Amino acid sequence: MMINIVVLYHSSHGSVANMAHEISDTLDNLGATVKLRTFEKKQPHDIIITKQDLVECDALAFGTPTRFGMMAAQAKVFWETTSDLWLKGQLIDKPACVFSSSSSMHGGNEATLLNLSLPLLHHGMMLLGVPYDVPELIDTTTGGSPYGASHVAGADNTSKLSNTEVKICQSVGKRLFTIASKLK
Numbered sequence: 001m002m003i004n005i006v007v008l009y010h011s012s013h014g015s016v017a018n019m020a021h022e023i024s025d026t027l028d029n030l031g032a033t034v035k036l037r038t039f040e041k042k043q044p045h046d047i048i049i050t051k052q053d054l055v056e057c058d059a060l061a062f063g064t065p066t067r068f069g070m071m072a073a074q075a076k077v078f079w080e081t082t083s084d085l086w087l088k089g090q091l092i093d094k095p096a097c098v099f100s101s102s103s104s105m106h107g108g109n110e111a112t113l114l115n116l117s118l119p120l121l122h123h124g125m126m127l128l129g130v131p132y133d134v135p136e137l138i139d140t141t142t143g144g145s146p147y148g149a150s151h152v153a154g155a156d157n158t159s160k161l162s163n164t165e166v167k168i169c170q171s172v173g174k175r176l177f178t179i180a181s182k183l184k
């Protein structure tokens, strides 16, 4: 059984891209067919999301940097083109998760995770957070929240993903694959 999962992200400085790759590698190792997609072509290998990618996927992981406590504008512009999918209910019951990176620990990454969730909920997708049986969620001193995976990149964006943040990204990928497989 083929499970098609879209990992859709925006990243200016690389932190969200690193998270997207952790999630995507986890999905790939589990046997999913992964489409890594972006909203803009910033790197030569970037592939821009199409609405058909969403229609065809079994599940979605969606992440952007924290921008004043909200999703990046590039993502919002895209979601505002999807009302035809919404009218036809084409994303209803697809499982989804969200992830984000912020400069500071309390600079709005949880608010952003909730904000990223909103268009997905409007589309009828089934939001998966991070359950507390992921031990890193209790132990983390940087990113990671029940609302989704997160990373604290520091004021100059130099902090790499911590082991804890990586494990939470991996747990998110694993959960998305497990639920998408059960629903297929």
Ligand SMILES: Cc1cc2nc3c(=O)[nH]c(=O)nc-3n(C[C@H](O)[C@H](O)[C@H](O)COP(=O)(O)O)c2cc1C
Binding pocket: 010, 011, 012, 013, 014, 015, 016, 017, 064, 065, 066, 067, 068, 069, 070, 101, 102, 103, 104, 105, 106, 107, 108, 109, 153, 157
């Ligand atoms: C316009 C703008 C708004 C931002 N707003 C916030 C914010 O509200 N809180 C925060 O901690 N960081 C904020 N940041 C910093 C980014 O969230 C942070 O650098 C993030 O790690 C970038 O992810 P990326 O490396 O994937 O681009 C902002 C950055 C920009 C450019």
